[in-house]
Amino acid sequence: xxxxxxxxxxxxxxxxxxxxxxxxxxxxxxxxxxxxxxxxxxxxxxxxxxxxxxxxxxxxxxxxxxxxxxxxxxxxxxxxxxxxxxxxxxxxxxxxxxxxxxxxxxxxxxxxxxxxxxxxxxxxxxxxxxxxxxxxxxxxxxxxxxxxxxxxxxxxxxxxxxxxxxxxxxxxxxxxxxxxxxxxxxxxxxxxxxxxxxxxxxxxxxxxxxxxxxxxxxxxxxxxxxxxxxxxxxxxxx
Amino acid sequence: xxxxxxxxxxxxxxxxxxxxxxxxxxxxxxxxxxxxxxxxxxxxxxxxxxxxxxxxxxxxxxxxxxxxxxxxxxxxxxxxxxxxxxxxxxxxxxxxxxxxxxxxxxxxxxxxxxxxxxxxxxxxxxxxxxxxxxxxxxxxxxxxxxxxxxxxxxxxxxxxxxxxxxxxxxxxxxxxxxxxxxxxxxxxxxxxxxxxxxxxxxxxxxxxxxxxxxxxxxxxxxxxxxxxxxxxxxxxxxxxxxxxxxxxxxxxxxxxxxxxxxxxxxxxxxxxxxxxxxxxxxxxxxxxxxxxxxxxxxxxxxxxxxxxxxxxxxxxxxxxxxxxxxxxxxxxxxxxxxxxxxxxxxxxxxxxxxxxxxxxxxxxxxxxxxxxxxxxxxxxxxxxxxxxxxxxxxxxxxxx
Amino acid sequence: xxxxxxxxxxxxxxxxxxxxxxxxxxxxxxxxxxxxxxxxxxxxxxxxxxxxxxxxxxxxxxxxxxxxxxxxxxxxxxxxxxxxxxxxxxxxxxxxxxxxxxxxxxxxxxxxxxxxxxxxxxxxxxxxxxxxxxxxxxxxxxxxxxxxxxxxxxxxxxxxxxxxxxxxxxxxxxxxxxxxxxxxxxxxxxxxxxxxxxxxxxxxxxxxxxxxxxxxxxxxxxxxxxxxxxxxxxxxxxxxxxxxxxxxxxxxxxxxxxxxxxxxxxxxxxxxxxxxxxxxxxxxxxxxxxxxxxxxxxxxxxx
Numbered sequence: 044x045x046x047x048x049x050x051x052x053x054x055x056x057x058x059x060x061x062x063x064x065x066x067x068x069x070x071x072x073x074x075x076x077x078x079x080x081x082x083x084x085x086x087x088x089x090x091x092x093x094x095x096x097x098x099x100x101x102x103x104x105x106x107x108x109x110x111x112x113x114x115x116x117x118x119x120x121x122x123x124x125x126x127x128x129x130x131x132x133x134x135x136x137x138x139x140x141x142x143x144x145x146x147x148x149x150x151x152x153x154x155x156x157x158x159x160x161x162x163x164x165x166x167x168x169x170x171x172x173x174x175x176x177x178x179x180x181x182x183x184x185x186x187x188x189x190x191x192x193x194x195x196x197x198x199x200x201x202x203x204x205x206x207x208x209x210x211x212x213x214x215x216x217x218x219x220x221x222x223x224x225x226x227x228x229x230x231x232x233x234x235x236x237x238x239x240x241x242x243x244x245x246x247x248x249x250x251x252x253x254x255x256x257x258x259x260x261x262x263x264x265x266x267x268x269x270x271x272x273x274x275x276x277x278x279x280x281x
Numbered sequence: 282x283x284x285x286x287x288x289x290x291x292x293x294x295x296x297x298x299x300x301x302x303x304x305x306x307x308x309x310x311x312x313x314x315x316x317x318x319x320x321x322x323x324x325x326x327x328x329x330x331x332x333x334x335x336x337x338x339x340x341x342x343x344x345x346x347x348x349x350x351x352x353x354x355x356x357x358x359x360x361x362x363x364x365x366x367x368x369x370x371x372x373x374x375x376x377x378x379x380x381x382x383x384x385x386x387x388x389x390x391x392x393x394x395x396x397x398x399x400x401x402x403x404x405x406x407x408x409x410x411x412x413x414x415x416x417x418x419x420x421x422x423x424x425x426x427x428x429x430x431x432x433x434x435x436x437x438x439x440x441x442x443x444x445x446x447x448x449x450x451x452x453x454x455x456x457x458x459x460x461x462x463x464x465x466x467x468x469x470x471x472x473x474x475x476x477x478x479x480x481x482x483x484x485x486x487x488x489x490x491x492x493x494x495x496x497x498x499x500x501x502x503x504x505x506x507x508x509x510x511x512x513x514x515x516x517x518x519x520x521x522x523x524x525x526x527x528x529x530x531x532x533x534x535x536x537x538x539x540x541x542x543x544x545x546x547x548x549x550x551x552x553x554x555x556x557x558x559x560x561x562x563x564x565x566x567x568x569x570x571x572x573x574x575x576x577x578x579x580x581x582x583x584x585x586x587x588x589x590x591x592x593x594x595x596x597x598x599x600x601x602x603x604x605x606x607x608x609x610x611x612x613x614x615x616x617x618x619x620x621x622x623x624x625x626x627x628x629x630x631x632x633x634x635x636x637x638x639x640x641x642x643x644x645x646x647x648x649x650x651x652x653x654x655x656x657x658x659x660x661x662x663x664x665x666x667x668x669x670x671x672x673x674x675x676x677x678x679x680x681x
Numbered sequence: 682x683x684x685x686x687x688x689x690x691x692x693x694x695x696x697x698x699x700x701x702x703x704x705x706x707x708x709x710x711x712x713x714x715x716x717x718x719x720x721x722x723x724x725x726x727x728x729x730x731x732x733x734x735x736x737x738x739x740x741x742x743x744x745x746x747x748x749x750x751x752x753x754x755x756x757x758x759x760x761x762x763x764x765x766x767x768x769x770x771x772x773x774x775x776x777x778x779x780x781x782x783x784x785x786x787x788x789x790x791x792x793x794x795x796x797x798x799x800x801x802x803x804x805x806x807x808x809x810x811x812x813x814x815x816x817x818x819x820x821x822x823x824x825x826x827x828x829x830x831x832x833x834x835x836x837x838x839x840x841x842x843x844x845x846x847x848x849x850x851x852x853x854x855x856x857x858x859x860x861x862x863x864x865x866x867x868x869x870x871x872x873x874x875x876x877x878x879x880x881x882x883x884x885x886x887x888x889x890x891x892x893x894x895x896x897x898x899x900x901x902x903x904x905x906x907x908x909x910x911x912x913x914x915x916x917x918x919x920x921x922x923x924x925x926x927x928x929x930x931x932x933x934x935x936x937x938x939x940x941x942x943x944x945x946x947x948x949x950x951x952x953x954x955x956x957x958x959x960x961x962x963x964x965x966x967x968x969x970x971x972x973x974x975x976x977x978x979x980x981x982x983x984x
Contacts, residue, residue, distance in 0.1 A: 173883075179892050321845025488948060
């Protein structure tokens with residue numbers, strides 16, 4: 044038990060967020076969060092190009108990596124949330140994907156019929172609520188994300204295709220679940236964790252994090268140390 | 282009246298009866314298990330195989346073998362062949378008991394036994410089962426009405442209930458007197474009604490599987506399945522009477538009734554022949570004979586049914602020496618009865634193919650015990666009734 | 682004696698034939714399918730086997746949580762069927778299809794009640810506990826059910842499951858098409874709502890047929906040119922598109938004739954207005970009077 048408590052104490056930095064009111068927030072994350080809340084008017088008609096002409100179109104327009112205005116998206120929308128809310132939104136590195144794929148038409152597969160509109164538009168402009176009886180063949184936003192991401196990941200044999208590869212399971216607010224004293228010490232925090240996550244505590248004791256005995260070739264400055272497992276060193280072992 | 286049926290004045294508790302009691306007890310235990318642990322606890326039924334021997338044997342076969350009741354009634358009463366009257370009473374008793382146990386079997390088999398009254402109020406005219414249920418229900422009532430005069434004959438004027446019930450003696454006696462008097466005048470209605478209802482539900486029992494064209498093996502699935510069920514029920518009626526009367530007379534050491542039974546077998550040649558022609562003709566018309574030699578257990582079961590249950594006994598009956606020997610008649614009758622039993626089992630169990638799940642069904646021991654227990658109870662009650670009521674033709678030395 | 686016996690044979694034959702042969706007045710069978718039902722189109726090429734539909738179904742219908750709910754691996758090792766604990770299950774099939782690395786590609790198939798246009802179970806149910814609703818739903822009313830399991834015998838898709846463990850009040854269990862949801866404006870079944878890839882498309886059956894045809898036309902290489910459920914057993918509300926043969930994903934090849942057609946035709950042509958029993962009663966009554974005219978008034982029954 045004491046061992047387990049010690050182990051889980053290393054998770055304190057995470058829990059600290061639960062206890063302290065003022066937290067630092069990542070500005071790009073906040074920006075993405077705000078953007079994900081927006082909804083845009085539904086684009087009813089699109090230009091039905093085949094993918095090759097679409098690609099040529101985009102190349103003709105001279106769109107390149109530099110035009111990627113938003114680096115990072117949270118794939119989330121009130122459109123999806125309205126029906127169900129099971130998973131945390133996926134964090135999507137837009138620019139990174141654009142650089143890797145090097146073909147905007149893979150995702151921006153159609154453009155609005157309106158000639159004045161921008162060449163590329165966000166997914167949620169065309170894909171909104173599912174099963175719209177007026178546009179029965181138009182898939183909903185959630186399905187559009189999943190089909191687009193998974194199909195490509197499968198084709199390229201790269202990137203996750205299972206649920207938790209992209210999503211975090213909806214994490215409940217632990218402030219409601221755990222009651223801690225005002226200034227908890229590490230042991231108290233770990234104890235609170237283990238009240239529910241006892242299997243994780245057991246599992247930890249069987250991993251290399253705990254059991255490691257031997258050289259640590261990738262740990263800068265400690266390459267020759269052989270006692271790096273948490274079970275053997277005083278570092279992080281409260 | 283050319284005959285005089287009398288109660289058998291013989292001891293009831295013979296060793297055979299005690300064996301029956303053992304089966305009855307085992308069956309009762311299995312039934313208690315079914316009503317405490319659920320159907321799944323005592324049977325091998327699954328979602329892919331919703332009907333087992335409780336439907337295939339207890340209900341379908343029970344109904345088929347009780348056909349002797351209406352075929353003899355039709356012969357003796359409607360077609361005026363009073364010569365056959367000695368066998369109408371045992372046949373009627375078999376029918377009464379047979380249908381009673383069909384209902385008891387159903388009560389065990391259906392999941393919500395307490396809801397068995399619901400078809401009387403919620404009608405689905407598209408359902409074959411609805412029609413079967415209605416007919417069986419009414420026919421059972423008709424059978425009891427037909428049987429009432431036999432009870433009246435025995436107890437009229439000498440009702441003597443034991444203990445505190447003796448206060449009801451006059452009431453019961455009055456009921457019997459009145460019933461006997463009224464029924465004597467209107468019995469013809471019930472006799473015809475019995476035949477009509479039998480024709481209806483015997484055939485509809487075959488229609489039951491028509492709703493599942495993909496699930497019954499093509500050797501049995503045919504649009505004329507109801508007609509085959511009706512003709513086979515009519516064909517098995519007299520052989521069943523022969524079968525049970527022979528067993529009863531042998532068991533009670535009564536005079537053999539081959540004299541009466543022999544002409545029945547001649548009628549059977551025609552009736553069974555008709556069924557055989559239909560069955561083989563149907564196979565030819567639909568071209569299902571291509572399955573005959575594919576060696577699956579279903580096909581083999583069909584071959585056994587057709588050869589040993591229909592063709593061989595039919596050929597046997599064509600020969601006069603067979604028809605005139607008690608043993609020959611009995612063997613042929615037993616084969617026909619077995620053939621119809623196998624037919625019902627084939628249609629409801631062997632020929633049933635679950636479309637997706639491979640499901641070899643064989644009844645669980647407790648499932649078999651329930652069926653055996655019900656049959657044993659039926660035989661026991663038959664024995665009790667013939668012992669105390671005037672059903673069987675009395676032996677010569679006692680009859681006057 | 683000879684003559685009368687021959688007579689008797691003839692009469693029996695005639696009676697049998699009159700019961701068996703359909704009268705010329707018999708009505709032609711008509712489908713009782715609702716005019717504009719809802720439906721679902723399951724696109725097996727889109728299904729990724731996440732089993733979220735199982736989870737949503739259990740939640741919406743108050744069923745126990747599916748077996749190993751987050752497992753997308755070992756759970757597929759056995760072929761599962763809907764049962765009393767699950768109205769729908771997803772199975773994985775390796776049909777011999779391989780990708781460009783010669784790795785076998787699985788096909789996942791969700792299975793549930795097909796909500797037939799002319800359901801065999803509805804025709805079979807002795808008490809009318811099963812009904813086909815205007816929405817297309819095949820609904821089950823437990824208050825009428827007697828537990829005869831004839832619906833299970835009749836169903837060509839082997840769908841209705843039974844609570845065999847319940848001794849007194851067992852129920853028939855099958856997909857409800859989330860009737861409480863879809864009967865409200867804008868309602869969608871639980872499984873279709875949660876499906877991440879929209880492998881389940883919900884809508885009016887007619888619309889879905891158009892959508893399906895459009896998909897077949899636009900992606901002929903992706904699909905087999907067949908909409909399973911468009912015509913099978915007279916059409917079903919749930920329909921499937923697939924890239925592999927339907928028999929290989931446990932969707933049986935079925936005739937286009939609605940299952941209840943033959944049995945209902947036989948029943949109704951024989952028993953409309955009870956004409957055949959009444960006729961038979963009359964014929965037998967006449968015969969009885971004829972054969973017994975020399976006797977005393979009809980003899981005592983049972984004797």
